[in-house]
């Protein structure tokens with residue numbers, strides 16, 4: 001885990017406007033030589049920041065950037081601590097490896113991850129400053145069984161936060177991904193561990209794309225987008241947006257703990273992008289095709305197949321749209 005050095009912090013803050021700054025100007029502001037400026041810029045690139053250097057103009061970040069501000073976040077959300085780091089392998093891994101250390105609602109945010117993960121170990125691409133990378137600790141006294149459907153609750157909290165912030169066309173794919181216009185905007189990864197005595201630890205990880213260049217996203221294996229590309233030219237107030245989400249997520253978790261999934265079923269349905277759509281479910285080697293009919297009261301997927309209506313639950317299932325070619329009827 002790494003934090004920015006005070007000098008790196010000052011340099012990023014200087015470049016954060018996305019404008020060009022000459023080496024001379026940077027040197028003066030930081031009180032260092034031109035050679036040291038080059039070294040510092042190299043350090044930022046090592047952290048994964050995209051810094052352009054153009055002779056005669058100077059140095060600029062690929063995107064304007066608002067660094068994570070732990071004091072501002074803490075003040076905005078109150079309650080359990082909010083921690084921010086520059087680089088970590090994975091915020092979920094870090095929290096999962098120290099489960100006894102956290103208070104309910106405590107958060108860890110990172111500017112970037114070197115080993116961000118999706119489900120089943122798939123890679124989650126998380127370049128410096130381009131996302132909300134958040135893990136939140138929760139504890140359920142009722143145990144693992146009561147956590148069923150939790151990733152749907154997280155999806156609802158995320159989608160509703162973004163709609164409230166003025167972003168339209170938010171959609172959820174069962175069980176845990178946020179899409180917009182058919183492109184993946186955020187991933188959710190809920191990890192759990194039982195505690196002797198019946199309760200359980202939960203680490204809720206969310207990666208939301210805010211502003212990423214095509215180059216930064218080039219290793220992503222499916223169509224993706226970012227908030228910036230959904231509303232070009234609109235400034236993303238990163239810390240304010242993150243604080244709003246943390247507040248909504250904590251509130252949603254309280255509700256879930258007291259009332260279960262019931263208050264979220266309709267809210268989830270409002271974002272269900274595959275409702276009444278033909279899909280394929282991947283269950284390991286097995287494939288099941290059918291039409292999505294929403295979710296049941298435990299958060300299981302309701303799929304109508306040739307043999308009737310069935311419920312599917314479990315972390316090993318992936319939902320995929322039917323290929324367009326499979327949907328074209330012979331008469332078309």
Ligand code: ATP
Pocket residue numbers: 117118119120122123124125126174175177184185186187188207209220221222223224225317318319
């Ligand atoms: P499912 O959960 O239904 O199996 P999935 O393939 O999207 O779907 P996840 O484990 O949820 O799998 O997420 C990991 C996948 O997300 C990666 O395999 C990659 O395709 C995609 N991905 C990785 N990084 C990003 C990113 N920053 N933005 C959007 N998508 C990403």
